[in-house]
Amino acid sequence: MAEQGVIRLESLTKSYGKIIALDGVDLAVRAGEMVTLVGPSGSGKSTILRLIAGLDRPDRGRVVVDGQDVAQVPPHRRAVAMVFQDYALYPHLTVRGNLLFGLRVRRVRRAEAEERARAAADRLGIADLLDRYPDETSGGQRQRIALARALLREPTVYLLDEPLASLDAPLRFATRADLLTLHRELGTTTIHVTHDQAEAMTLGDRVVVLDHGRVRQIGPPQQVYDEPADTFVAGFLGSPPMNLVRGGGVLGGATDGIVGVRPEDLRIDPDGPVAATVEAVEALGSEAILLTRCDDGTRLTVRTGPRPGVWPGDQVRLRADPGRVHRFDADTGRRR
């Protein structure tokens, strides 16, 4: 008997018409792990969730949940709960009705269902909203309602499809912490989809970077950030993205490859080897981003502390941290 909450995807392939959504995805998720699927839109993140949930069937490959191939298992018999991007709350039912929906369908006794719904609402701090309709609640509250509804399924796996995407920035920050706390308390396997790289870094034990239906890299967020497997991952994780210079150029090094350096690994140094002109300064309060252009036309982004003391038009010299320069193959884009 396999441990509960273990998921294995084996060469999962799925296309919608002519669009290939997934192209041979392999992934093993450990019990209790929180895995973040990240990638640009159309990279196949949500498709993976839909295949695990059973909302779609794979063209090829297997989905194995708790050691069982679930190809023949209908969605509601899989021990998974899904939170949709815009929450998919039933607009004609009160919050209570939304929470009770699944319990009623499963014919749980009324008193017990009420009791469990109340407990879930208490846990997520929405007990005072039970008599409201979804359109009378805020975005953050709706997200909690959707989570409470998922909680009531008592799943061994949670699937969260962009759970923070419809929240505004401050709320997103707080909710991110709440989600982590909840995950830690429940200890249930969670697969979380996002296109936001900050979320990918903070939520999750491991990130899976996807592009065009293929897995580009799997690993702990910091490791993926520090050692991107290819230029796609290097460009996708990190904001602003990594400076990638074909042939090395001003950054020196391999002339037949691509050299990358993150904006924070470049600093202004009067003796630095790279001469550049500042084109723009984006002061972000706690830090500043300099957009510079070198003499050969190469653009480099530099992250500095606040108030860097340089202005557009200034000539600066830059130095890259030698230990943090990345080299990629020019043809495959793979890390060397």
Added chain:
Amino acid sequence: MSTGRVSRPLTAWAFLAPYAVAVALLIALPALLNLGYAFTDHTGLTRDPRFVGLDNARRLLADNFLADSIRASAIHLALAVPLRLLAAIGLGLLLAAPRPGGRWFRVAVYLPTVVPDVALAVLFLWVLNPLYGPLNQLLGLFGHPGMNWLAEPGSARLAVALMLAFPIGEGFIVVLAARRMLDGRLYEAAALEGCGPFGQLRRLTLPLLAPVLVLLAVRDTILTLQVNFVPAYVLTDGRPANATLYLPVYIFDQVFEFSGFAYGAMITSVLMVVTGVIITALLLMVRRWRVLR
């Protein structure tokens, strides 16, 4: 832009004006005149109607044909509205999902609506023909001897309602469009909870469509009390035994066959009141059921 703000209501009224004039001239004024004529002895042939007070109202109470007519209209309403709504909703929901060839089915459902009433009625004279009509032949396949549809009160009522179950295009389109606007994710969420097709119909589709369905029911009630004139006139002429002497048929008879213009106006007013009472009852019921919030 203060000028824009001042002129905006004026612009709105300017756009509304043609419609408002038409409503006033073609609907409100005739309705008021009708109400006025109801208290005269106007025959529709002479130009000097005299005020007769409540004479026509007194005549209403003693009129056995009117009682039959109201009965016929009520029974028709009870038969035709549920039948038409069921057909429009059922077909609308069945054909809302994209399917290969679905558009041909949707065209087929809408087609009877563009057929003129009279043509449809003549077609049904053939369908219902006791000797060679396809309906009786169909029944014959199941060993049923067939019926003389338009000769018996019960079957004649059924026949008219049956005919009116076909021109349901508008309601069908409304249901189709409303169903397509529902968020597919709600259905996926319900499927994850183990809610099957019938559960989804009962717990999602019907409650979510409730406002539209109520609107359709109100509209169909008004329509059904009025559009039965042509089929009844062509199929049965109000017979047998006044079973299909619906109010519009009886009003027509009074006004144009018996030159009882004033009395016809009085019955028209009754039809308006009856319609108003039924719609009010329907809306009260809906509020009671908390279908709309």
